[in-house]
Amino acid sequence: MRKTTAVRWSAGLAGSAMALVAALAPASGASAREGAVKDASCNWATATSVAACGGMSALIAAAQKEGVLNTITLPPTWANYGTLLKEFSSKYHIKYTDAIPDGSSQQELDAIVHEKGTSKAPDVVDVGTAFAIDGASEHLFAPYKVQEWNQIPANEKDANGDWYYDYGGYVSIGYDASAFTSPPTSFKSLLGSQFKGAVGLDGDPTQANAAFSAVFAASLANGGSFNNVVPGIQFFKQLASAGNFVTAQSDAATIGSGQIKVGIDWDYLNAAYAAQLQGKVDWKVIIPSDAHYASYYVQAVSKYAPDPAAARLWEEFLYSNEGQNGWLEGFARPVLLNNLIKDHAVNESALAKLPVVSGAAAFPSQAQQSAAKAIVVQQWPSVG
């Protein structure tokens, strides 16, 4: 109960701070009284674009008044988020707190609901597409279109602005180059006897999106399709009965200690492990020749963001060339990568470090994903 009063008080404070900002904004030549009226129609919590509310300088000023950005579930080593947050913070003098760095998409949505009205509630989320669609249907997001909105392809964003792709990558195979005479090239090649006890996934496919995507990709490599994930499950059964599949999770710790010698994971994670373990493990990354499976994560602003201006400024930052290159430096493929390349704004050396992909990427639709998930949940436990 006491919490609610405190929150109301701070919301009131934020409100008056915004009124003050609006009154002082250089664009408003009118009297302070009129400025206050203008503020009522121009609330950052409902602003759907930066232009609708006085442009970047007004947004920056409002965000700096808030002074804080609450993010959630952004591991510092994941897609370069640690650096991105630090750069944002020092550029705009806004502090940030990242709640539960190793949490899941579901926990992010839960936090929006459960922490609604508190100053700790998340301002922005980075979730899997399925969760973005869920969150939008539960009206948890505030629609917002960054300045680069029109450059994001139509099928990579919600038309209303509730969510938008941010960065993504391909399912890849990472391997310890010193452990094998002939390196893996495809999913099928992993069945060879030299990979006994060596192949791991990044988690449980019924819980971790990276692992689920690996099963889907394995299906493509083994005669399956986006409408048929079963060959992917059968592939892992084969891999398990050959003694090649280990259920230890592939991550920097298990790769570093030699428990995992082949890890199927997003290319940006495998590439990050390679950089992290340089000098310890000769970790190489390839995109399997028999499956090009890509997937993106999604940005969204919380409808109940306690710092609505900072939330929007963060999105503007992420979709600027600086933010897009930031993800690229974390080995992820930013959604505006093609534009960056076209505009000669791309960080060439970071681009050169991405694993080579020959041929086009393919995405399953949401309906295909849901159907595949239902099957993986039922059948994955038969793999062991």
Next chain:
Amino acid sequence: MGLTAPARQVRPSPEEATAPGPPAARGGLRHRLNRLRRLIGIGPFLAYLTLFLIVPSISVVSSAFEDEKGNFTWSNITASLHGVYLTSYKTSLEISAVSALVSAVAGTLVAIALASSTSRTLNRLVTTGSGVFANTGGLPLAFAFIATLGNFGIVTKILSAIGWDPYNHGFTLYSATGLVVVYCYFLVPLMVLVMLPAVQNLRSEWFEAASILGASRRECWHRVGIPLLGPAFFAALMVLFTDAFAAYATAETLTQGTVPLVPIQIGSLIEGNVLSNQQNLGDALGLGMIVVVAIAAVLYATVQRRAARWQH
């Protein structure tokens, strides 16, 4: 019940024995204050129970019967008893039962050996060690086992160096068998801790009396030891069973969902990155777990009452 009640009458509580003055003086204010003070003492515990056991349980049970919109439905319960979820109950019950039974037998043998040894240092060492090991679990335990008995673990390497690679003989840590081995790691010490008092309560006089009356050593155990230890053993078995039944982090880390267990399914349903909006089904599985644990608790209480007869 019938047997413990008279015992309490025979032995007056210290409070009654030392209370000064005529009984009439005690019934009044002071007595009530005392009672209040005792309630205050237990207050924080009751608050803790309410916040962390009763409130969550009620919310699990109620949401198990709700759909996404909060309307009443049986569909979660039905779904939780079909397909992979039914299999998960079977596997969970099997793994918990097997590891509880193996650990119970091993732990009892250790407790008997310990009770008959006269070395107090050994006694203290084993009980302290058991206290530590019984509370080792979760991720650290899983990683410890991966580093020792994993596919490239130290013990595995040593064994394969002397010509017997367990992974060539059907063993893998990342399987149901592997889980039983890992569970035994913390269940055996737990059994030792739970059984030791019961074993120490076995008076050697009873065995001597039996053998004077002509019982062989085997008959002594058959007629005296086992009937006396039986209820305590069974009660402890229930404790181990529920402990294994609820284990989550260790199993998830080791098997990545390839061995279907109820807690892992709940984890996938309520906090994963793959399935969205399935919390109610997760709560239905949670309700099922509450039912299983409640049955084990009732059995425990029933048996414990029998066991208590001889423990004073």
